[in-house]
Amino acid sequence: MIGVDWGISSMRAYRLHERRVVERLEQPHGILTVRDGRFDDALRTVIQPWLADGEDRILLSGMIGSRHGWREAVAVPCPAGVGEVAASLGEVAFDGARVRLVPGVTDADDDGTPEIMRGEETQILGAEIGTGIACLPGSHSKWARVVDGRITRFATYLTGEIYAAIRDHTILARQMLGGPGVGAAFDAGVTRSADPGGVLHHLFGVRSMGLAGRLQDADSASYLSGLLIGHEVRVALRSADDVWVIGSAPLSALYARVIAACGGEARVGDCDAAAHGLGMIAERAQWT
Amino acid sequence: MIGVDWGISSMRAYRLHERRVVERLEQPHGILTVRDGRFDDALRTVIQPWLADGEDRILLSGMIGSRHGWREAVAVPCPAGVGEVAASLGEVAFDGARVRLVPGVTDADDDGTPEIMRGEETQILGAEIGTGIACLPGSHSKWARVVDGRITRFATYLTGEIYAAIRDHTILARQMLGGPGVGAAFDAGVTRSADPGGVLHHLFGVRSMGLAGRLQDADSASYLSGLLIGHEVRVALRSADDVWVIGSAPLSALYARVIAACGGEARVGDCDAAAHGLGMIAERAQWT
Numbered sequence: 137m138i139g140v141d142w143g144i145s146s147m148r149a150y151r152l153h154e155r156r157v158v159e160r161l162e163q164p165h166g167i168l169t170v171r172d173g174r175f176d177d178a179l180r181t182v183i184q185p186w187l188a189d190g191e192d193r194i195l196l197s198g199m200i201g202s203r204h205g206w207r208e209a210v211a212v213p214c215p216a217g218v219g220e221v222a223a224s225l226g227e228v229a230f231d232g233a234r235v236r237l238v239p240g241v242t243d244a245d246d247d248g249t250p251e252i253m254r255g256e257e258t259q260i261l262g263a264e265i266g267t268g269i270a271c272l273p274g275s276h277s278k279w280a281r282v283v284d285g286r287i288t289r290f291a292t293y294l295t296g297e298i299y300a301a302i303r304d305h306t307i308l309a310r311q312m313l314g315g316p317g318v319g320a321a322f323d324a325g326v327t328r329s330a331d332p333g334g335v336l337h338h339l340f341g342v343r344s345m346g347l348a349g350r351l352q353d354a355d356s357a358s359y360l361s362g363l364l365i366g367h368e369v370r371v372a373l374r375s376a377d378d379v380w381v382i383g384s385a386p387l388s389a390l391y392a393r394v395i396a397a398c399g400g401e402a403r404v405g406d407c408d409a410a411a412h413g414l415g416m417i418a419e420r421a422q423w424t
Numbered sequence: 425m426i427g428v429d430w431g432i433s434s435m436r437a438y439r440l441h442e443r444r445v446v447e448r449l450e451q452p453h454g455i456l457t458v459r460d461g462r463f464d465d466a467l468r469t470v471i472q473p474w475l476a477d478g479e480d481r482i483l484l485s486g487m488i489g490s491r492h493g494w495r496e497a498v499a500v501p502c503p504a505g506v507g508e509v510a511a512s513l514g515e516v517a518f519d520g521a522r523v524r525l526v527p528g529v530t531d532a533d534d535d536g537t538p539e540i541m542r543g544e545e546t547q548i549l550g551a552e553i554g555t556g557i558a559c560l561p562g563s564h565s566k567w568a569r570v571v572d573g574r575i576t577r578f579a580t581y582l583t584g585e586i587y588a589a590i591r592d593h594t595i596l597a598r599q600m601l602g603g604p605g606v607g608a609a610f611d612a613g614v615t616r617s618a619d620p621g622g623v624l625h626h627l628f629g630v631r632s633m634g635l636a637g638r639l640q641d642a643d644s645a646s647y648l649s650g651l652l653i654g655h656e657v658r659v660a661l662r663s664a665d666d667v668w669v670i671g672s673a674p675l676s677a678l679y680a681r682v683i684a685a686c687g688g689e690a691r692v693g694d695c696d697a698a699a700h701g702l703g704m705i706a707e708r709a710q711w712t
Binding site: 347 | 533534535537538539540563564579580581582583585586588589590592593594595616619620621622623624625627628629631632633635636638652655656658659660
C-alpha cells in the first residue's frame, strides 16, 4: 500500500509492506502549492512509479483532509484510537487506485473552546506509546494524553508560529542575528520561563538584556526559543510525566531538553511514526 | 519654559507656564525620523516661534535621552521621584536656549533581568498619584508601583508589539478582518485569559473558533486584543489594586475595562501627565 502524510508545507509519501517502509519520497508540495484543486494530479506525479508497480491502495493523512485540502474528512471526537479513526475514513475519486482520507480528531477545552488535529493523530497512533503523553513539536505543537492506545485529550500551542513572528516582526528582530540552538542562552531562556511575570513580560527581557550587554545578538534567537518552549512545556507538562516526543530530530532534541529541565522524563519517539500509523489504520480499515 | 515628550514615533511639545500648558504642538517627528543626528535642527524647527518669543529653558523626556537619541542620559535606579530625576538631568549643546534631558529610570526583576523606562517616568511623576499603581498601556506597557510620589518598582510587558506581530504575521492574520474594539468579542478574550493553558495555547483558540464558525473574522482582532491585554493585566494586577491608567484615551479605556473585569479599580489619569511631569522636574532642577 501507499501512505501519504500530506500537510500544509510538505508531502511525505511511503510505500509500505506490512507497516514496514520499503520506499519513501519527500516533496515540498504541501497542499498550499497545489493549484486549482488538482490534488489528483499532484498525487499521481509523485507516486506514479508505485502505481505502475501495481500498488492500488492509498491512504492520506494531514491537512489534505481539511476544507483547504482535497476534501474535508469529518473529524472524530476523543477518545479516538485506530478503530475509531479507521471507521471514519473519507473517500475521494482517483482513477487507478482506491484513495481514502484519515479523519482528524477533535477535542474541546473545559470552556468549550474547540481543538482539532489533522495528521498528528496518525503519528500518535503510529508511535504506539500505549499509555502516556505524546508531544509533537512544531508551528502548532500538540500535546496529547494517550490511554490504552487511544487519544483521550489534547491541546495545541502556537509556539513555533509565535516564535517566528516575534523573531522577524518585532523590535526584537534587530537583535536576532544568530539561529536558534542548544546552549547556555537556550537554557537561560528555559530557566527564565519559570519566573513570575508571564511571557509578555519575559519577552521584554530579551530587549533589556540586549541593551544592557547581557545577551549577545548571536544568542538572542536561542534565548527566545528556550523562553517560549519553556512556557509551553511548563503549562503542558504535569510533573513526572513520561513524555514521548514525536517530530523532526532537531526540534525533538530541543523539547526533550526542556522537558527534562522541567522535571519530566522525555523519550524521543520513532520518526517514522506517520508511516506506521498509516499502515495500522489501513490494516484496520481493510477497504476494497 | 518648553517641555518636550520626544519618543520613537512622535514628538509632543508643550509651552508651559507654572506647569500649566499654554500652547502645544504634536508632530510625527519621532527620533527615528531624524536624519544624521540633527536633533537640534529638528527641535528648532518645531519650537522656533516659542524661542523667538523669549523662551530659553527646554526640558526633553523620552527616547531622545537614549543611545538612539540625541545623547544618552544615564538612567537613575528605583526608587525614583522628582528629586532623584531632577538631580540627574543630562545636557546637550543648543544655541539660543538651555536644553536638558530627563534621565530614564531603571529597575530589575528578582533574578536580575534589567528594566528600563524612558519617558514614562515623567508621565508617572506628572500624574501625581501619590501612592498606588500606574499602568501605561502601549507597545511596551509599563506597570509601576508608586509610594509617596516615588517610583519604587516597575515591569514592562510587550503586549502591544506582540499583538501587532500576531495580527499581521501569523496564520491568524487571514481572519483579522476587523479592527480591535470593545464589545462581546473583546470581553470573551478577556474571560478566556483566566482559563488554564497559558497564552500560547489560548492563541490557537482564535484559529479553532474561527474554523468552527464560533468567532467571526470581523471580531477576531477584538478577541485577540482582549486575550492579550487580559493576560497582561492578570499577571500585573494584584487584587483590589487601585490603578491609574495613563495613556491615550482609546487604549486607556480598553485597559480600564480589563482591570475592572479582573477585580481591580481603574481610574483614567490625566492625559497631560507628561507636560505636568516636565514642568515639575524643571521647577525642581532650576537650571540656569
